[in-house]
Amino acid sequence: MSTGGRAGDLTGEQAYLTRLYGRLDELRAEAGARLEGVLAATGLGHQGLAERDVAADELARRAARLDAVENGLCFGRLDMDDDERRYVGRMGILDGSADFEPLLIDWRAPAARPFYAATARSTEGVRRRRHIRTSGRRVTGVLDEEFDGLAEPAGDAALLAAVDAARTGRMSDIVATIQKEQDDIIRSPHTGVLVVQGGPGTGKTAVALHRAAYLLYTQRERLARSGVLIVGPNTTFLRYIGDVLPSLGESGVLLATVGELYPGVRARRPEAPAAAEVKGRAAMADVLAAAVRDRQEVPDAPFDIVYDEGTARLDPGDCAEARRVARESGLPHNQAAAVFRELALAALARGVAAQFGQDVLDGSSLLTAEDLEIIAADLAASPEVSAALDALWPRLTPQRLLRELYVSPERLAAAAPGLTAEERAGLLRPLDRLGWSVADVPLLDEAAELLGDDPAVLRAAEEEAAAERAERLALAGEALDIAYGSRTTDFDDGEEAEQLAAFDLIDAERLAERQAERDTRDAAERAAADRTWAFGHVVVDEAQELSAMAWRVLMRRCPARSMTVVGDIAQTGAPGGSRGSWADVLGPHVGSRFRRAELTVNYRLPARIAAVAAAVLHRIDPAARPPRAVRDTPAEPWRLAVPREELVAAAVRRAARECAGSPEGRVAVLAPAALVPALAAGAAAAGLADRVDVLDVGRAKGLEFDSVLVADPDGIAAASPRGLNDLYVALTRATQRLGVLHTGRTPPEPLALLRPPAAAAG
Numbered sequence: 001m002s003t004g005g006r007a008g009d010l011t012g013e014q015a016y017l018t019r020l021y022g023r024l025d026e027l028r029a030e031a032g033a034r035l036e037g038v039l040a041a042t043g044l045g046h047q048g049l050a051e052r053d054v055a056a057d058e059l060a061r062r063a064a065r066l067d068a069v070e071n072g073l074c075f076g077r078l079d080m081d082d083d084e085r086r087y088v089g090r091m092g093i094l095d096g097s098a099d100f101e102p103l104l105i106d107w108r109a110p111a112a113r114p115f116y117a118a119t120a121r122s123t124e125g126v127r128r129r130r131h132i133r134t135s136g137r138r139v140t141g142v143l144d145e146e147f148d149g150l151a152e153p154a155g156d157a158a159l160l161a162a163v164d165a166a167r168t169g170r171m172s173d174i175v176a177t178i179q180k181e182q183d184d185i186i187r188s189p190h191t192g193v194l195v196v197q198g199g200p201g202t203g204k205t206a207v208a209l210h211r212a213a214y215l216l217y218t219q220r221e222r223l224a225r226s227g228v229l230i231v232g233p234n235t236t237f238l239r240y241i242g243d244v245l246p247s248l249g250e251s252g253v254l255l256a257t258v259g260e261l262y263p264g265v266r267a268r269r270p271e272a273p274a275a276a277e278v279k280g281r282a283a284m285a286d287v288l289a290a291a292v293r294d295r296q297e298v299p300d301a302p303f304d305i306v307y308d309e310g311t312a313r314l315d316p317g318d319c320a321e322a323r324r325v326a327r328e329s330g331l332p333h334n335q336a337a338a339v340f341r342e343l344a345l346a347a348l349a350r351g352v353a354a355q356f357g358q359d360v361l362d363g364s365s366l367l368t369a370e371d372l373e374i375i376a377a378d379l380a381a382s383p384e385v386s387a388a389l390d391a392l393w394p395r396l397t398p399q400r401l402l403r404e405l406y407v408s409p410e411r412l413a414a415a416a417p418g419l420t421a422e423e424r425a426g427l428l429r430p431l432d433r434l435g436w437s438v439a440d441v442p443l444l445d446e447a448a449e450l451l452g453d454d455p456a457v458l459r460a461a462e463e464e465a466a467a468e469r470a471e472r473l474a475l476a477g478e479a480l481d482i483a484y485g486s487r488t489t490d491f492d493d494g495e496e497a498e499q500l501a502a503f504d505l506i507d508a509e510r511l512a513e514r515q516a517e518r519d520t521r522d523a524a525e526r527a528a529a530d531r532t533w534a535f536g537h538v539v540v541d542e543a544q545e546l547s548a549m550a551w552r553v554l555m556r557r558c559p560a561r562s563m564t565v566v567g568d569i570a571q572t573g574a575p576g577g578s579r580g581s582w583a584d585v586l587g588p589h590v591g592s593r594f595r596r597a598e599l600t601v602n603y604r605l606p607a608r609i610a611a612v613a614a615a616v617l618h619r620i621d622p623a624a625r626p627p628r629a630v631r632d633t634p635a636e637p638w639r640l641a642v643p644r645e646e647l648v649a650a651a652v653r654r655a656a657r658e659c660a661g662s663p664e665g666r667v668a669v670l671a672p673a674a675l676v677p678a679l680a681a682g683a684a685a686a687g688l689a690d691r692v693d694v695l696d697v698g699r700a701k702g703l704e705f706d707s708v709l710v711a712d713p714d715g716i717a718a719a720s721p722r723g724l725n726d727l728y729v730a731l732t733r734a735t736q737r738l739g740v741l742h743t744g745r746t747p748p749e750p751l752a753l754l755r756p757p758a759a760a761a762g
């Protein structure tokens, strides 16, 4: 393999790149002019206006795609055995001639595949693979791999440069350096559930996002209609990965946490881990089904309903029969209410008719059919009768079902006999205005399925959602007022973050309202507002974190079961997350009908940090194979014992030292949640807030930083429901340097092997 850039190569590639950007500019100008033309059209009827909006949206999306590929437009060239030359880049570009010659091949097109798949042993017709490095519109280097059959290409310098680069705090795409084992997954033709297991840093997230981009390219029409959902563990993570698909020219994908998947509900309520774990169990589906059945009542004894026209007697036997038929209708609760009501009304009408006596000869009613109809109509129109029947089979919103379950020990005991008294007590809560937790969302969704839609209930649910929104806006308004009121010219970054959160909230609401007014929203936008939306493809990242109940939600959102599921069971941290295998997780939904792929190379951790992590992994699961690190760095990971009362100050000092040691890149201090506020305040006071993130391990899941300081590893292990899993996650976030600050004489055992840093004075 030859590297570097001979002057002739650079000049030649620069000329080609300049031509490509020239063509890109032309295409942008064309798209802009067409958009202007469409928007300027006047005298359109209703239909014409709707068509114009659709066309304008499509053109705006195309313009956005053309803008998005500006950076790193072209990154590779293939010289084939037959002398054909192919340039590979972020999008396909044809020249402007009548022949439409391809100038640039989209990385996802079959013709680009050899760029990722060719090896010395299987060259796929490639003679030379060239990596083209650019900065803006300038070529800065080329790197050639010659497949002359003589030798295995040497280590991939392009890859090493990419994985060694300083991190920005936002994930970048890897389109220029996708490796073969990753490419096989990205382009997998499998149409069902594809599970990608891999240790930390093996590129699971990167692969999942590039697979989404690949599917959007190969199945554009289908997925433009049905949309793609990407599920991540928390909003910090979603922000971290949020630039990747747009940089690949793909928008219109919905990124959400499970807590955001129930329209109208924002899950903000804190939840005790034990209660979250119980709520995540698959058995909660039966609990909810029982809770719904429990709301379908039969009176213990006959009772009289006094209404305008007299008194009607409701008999428990008739009620039980009406309930039996309604249940057997197979309809969801709210729709079956109509069946119950009709049968109960008929029974009531028979009872009233009987009050008028019977023919002594044949026992038939003395009333005419017309009389009977009038009685039935009077009963149906009576508010008293309706109230009595509604009390027996109330129409329910999911919110009401759950709220009334959570406040009632009796209802909980009846619906959840399988839970222990302690577990049930953990679910109890007062009637308050704190809303819903993330663990409640799958239960609301499950309840919505069991209850079904009913116009009256939909209205009630909308009213509840509107009230909740109004409350949130009021709270946001208050937060803004507070932020403005307490604004000083020198507020620290913690305050600024608060203020931004409030602005974000309001912006999100405004956006949602604007979207609701248009009907040209893309699939992702419409899907976000529709609980019953069926996505064309669902990507689940950090999939090990999901509870059994959360999986049920995702399976409902993807009836076609076209899914890419990526995760690492050894990193499970969430209280309801997976303990077993992927077969345990997916079995209830797809049986054994899923394909499993594995990623084995670690692109994040330098070898010496990977060795520390491997020792911890061995403790978690002696049978697990740690991924192989692709590179090493000179910095030795270290540990430092500090007195507990000095931990915060020592961690802040160390973070400052990390920042001073390299001018760019991100530093993280990872600590037990209880320590985070003090550490964050210390970092802010030291003026480090723009370079240093202070996070608990749950928030750091899936993220990475140039330098990581793990503060109080014992505390992290003790606070984690899974013992060492959270510590494993914390130790696997660093791309360059790792330090551990512990308070005991020695840290948890595998870390005891580490030595103090070169200059130990904290």
Ligand SMILES: Nc1ncnc2c1ncn2[C@@H]1O[C@H](COP(=O)(O)OP(=O)(O)OP(=O)(O)O)[C@@H](O)[C@H]1O
Residues within 6 Å of the ligand: 159, 162, 163, 172, 173, 174, 177, 178, 179, 182, 198, 199, 200, 201, 202, 203, 204, 205, 206, 207, 568, 571, 603, 604, 701, 702, 703, 704, 732
């Ligand atoms: N082929 C590649 N070229 C360049 N960088 C890569 C490549 N594959 C992965 N990386 C980088 O390696 C890092 C780790 O990738 P990623 O976050 O996708 O790993 P992960 O398996 O999801 O990790 P975790 O389990 O910790 O969430 C990222 O910075 C990613 O960009």
